[in-house]
Structures are given as C-alpha cells and as structure tokens.
Amino acid sequence: MTADKPLRADARRNRDALIATAREVFDAGDFFDLRFDDFARLAGVGTGTLYRHFPTREALAEAVYHGEVAALCDHARRLQATLPAVEALATFLRGMVDHIDAHQGLARTLATLMAAGSGALAEGSRALEQAVTDLVAAAVKDGAVRDDVDAGAVMMALHGIGAAHDRPGWRAEADGVITLVLDGLRRSCSGDSQREHEPDSAGMALRRQPLPPPAGGQ
Numbered sequence: 001m002t003a004d005k006p007l008r009a010d011a012r013r014n015r016d017a018l019i020a021t022a023r024e025v026f027d028a029g030d031f032f033d034l035r036f037d038d039f040a041r042l043a044g045v046g047t048g049t050l051y052r053h054f055p056t057r058e059a060l061a062e063a064v065y066h067g068e069v070a071a072l073c074d075h076a077r078r079l080q081a082t083l084p085a086v087e088a089l090a091t092f093l094r095g096m097v098d099h100i101d102a103h104q105g106l107a108r109t110l111a112t113l114m115a116a117g118s119g120a121l122a123e124g125s126r127a128l129e130q131a132v133t134d135l136v137a138a139a140v141k142d143g144a145v146r147d148d149v150d151a152g153a154v155m156m157a158l159h160g161i162g163a164a165h166d167r168p169g170w171r172a173e174a175d176g177v178i179t180l181v182l183d184g185l186r187r188s189c190s191g192d193s194q195r196e197h198e199p200d201s202a203g204m205a206l207r208r209q210p211l212p213p214p215a216g217g218q
Contacts, residue, residue: 015053017043022064029105031061061109068106069124072099076131086144089135090182093154097174100162108165129155136185145185157181 021043025031034042036057040050054060075095079088133151140147161174 011053014043014045014049017045018050018053018060019063019067022060023067023106026061026064026106026109027103029108031057031105031109036060064106065124069127072096073127073131076135080135080138084144085135085138085142089139089145089185092132092135093158093178093181094175096158097161097171097178100165100174101171104165125155132158139185144187146187149185154181154185 018039021039022031025034025039025042037047037050039060040047043050054063076088076092079091082088083091129151132154136145136149136151136154139145157177161177164170164173167173
C-alpha cells in the first residue's frame with residue numbers, strides 16, 4: 001500500500017479549516033442539518049476543495065473523529081508520563097466525562113455514525129481502548145489497582161456514559177459511575193479493617209484528582 005503524499009502548505013490549511021469548521025458544527029449539533037456544500041462556504045474554501053479532501057459527509061465526520069481520538073490518546077500518554085499511574089488513570093477517566101459533557105453535539109453525531117457501522121469509528125475506538133489499556137496496565141504494575149479487570153470493562157462503562165448523555169441529571173450520574181469504576185478497580189487490602197474503611201493514598205487519588213480538560217478538546 002502506497003503512503004499518502006504529504007499535502008502542500010495551502011492544501012493542509014484548507015483541510016484543517018474544513019475540519020475545524022466541521023468540529024464547530026458537530027458541537028452545535030447541526031452536522032446533519034447543513035447541506036454538505038455549506039461546509040466549504042463556512043470554512044472559506046471552494047466547493048471543489050471540499051470534495052477533493054472529503055468526498056462525502058461521512059469522510060469529513062471521520063476526520064473530525066480521528067482528530068479527537070488522537071488528541072485524547074496524546075492526553076493519556078502525557079498523563080502517564082507525568083503523574084503516578086493511579087492518578088493518571090483517574091484523571092483521564094474523569095476528563096473523559098468532562099469531554100463528553102462539553103461536546104454533547106459531537107457525542108450525538110458520533111452515535112448516529114456508529115449506528116451506521118462506520119469502520120473508521122471502530123478503528124478509533126480501538127485506539128482509545130489501547131490508551132485506556134496502557135493506563136490500567138501501568139496502575140496494575142504499580143500495585144494500585146486489581147489485576148483481574150481489563151480495560152474492556154472500563155471502556156464499556158465509558159460507552160454507557162456516552163450513550164446515556166440525554167438522561168436528566170446525566171452529569172452527576174456520570175461522575176458517580178466513574179467513582180464506582182475507580183472504587184471497583186482499586187486493590188483491596190484484605191485483613192486490614194482500618195484500610196477497608198479509609199481509602200489509602202491511591203484511593204484518594206482515584207476520587208479527588210483534579211480534572212483538566214483533554215488536549216485538543218477546545
């Protein structure tokens with residue numbers, strides 16, 4: 001398979017402008033309401049430029065999604081490189097709730113596309129799951145979380161949170177689900193009744209770590 005040729009600077013700017021415009025339309029929840037040609041007008045490029053980069057609406061949506069996934073995966077790697085493993089995991093999972101809350105239009109659009117069976121979205125989901133797998137594995141290695149629950153269960157919880165975003169009181173419930181997940185992951189210390197009732201430093205990190213927004217989620 002031949003690698004794609006690098007884009008010229010002007011072509012890269014046009015492509016980035018189209019993706020940024022689509023990202024704004026995602027957040028507004030209007031992605032399926034606009035005519036496809038309108039994305040070119042809003043981005044300040046010609047219609048031909050739009051179709052050269054993105055021949056279909058779905059191709060444009062997938063480019064936005066790939067950008068989101070790349071930013072979230074980069075965020076996970078930075079957390080893993082700069083924080084203790086258990087804090088990195090907690091910060092990332094709570095940051096995911098922040099991200100879904102801030103970009104609900106994006107979540108709705110992606111849910112529609114996922115229902116249509118987009119292979120590109122499935123690929124992005126696998127990349128995000130690998131980022132979570134790495135965070136969980138590092139926390140297991142540090143002895144902070146149990147080793148009998150894999151990242152797939154954590155991803156299932158995140159998917160459920162995202163799918164339920166239209167529920168009344170969603171944000172409080174989502175934060176509660178993340179707390180349950182983190183409490184369930186935390187390694188128990190059997191035989192030490194005091195530690196069973198008072199969270200250790202790792203447990204406090206799982207519950208109280210501040211929640212910076214993911215990079216690229218502006």
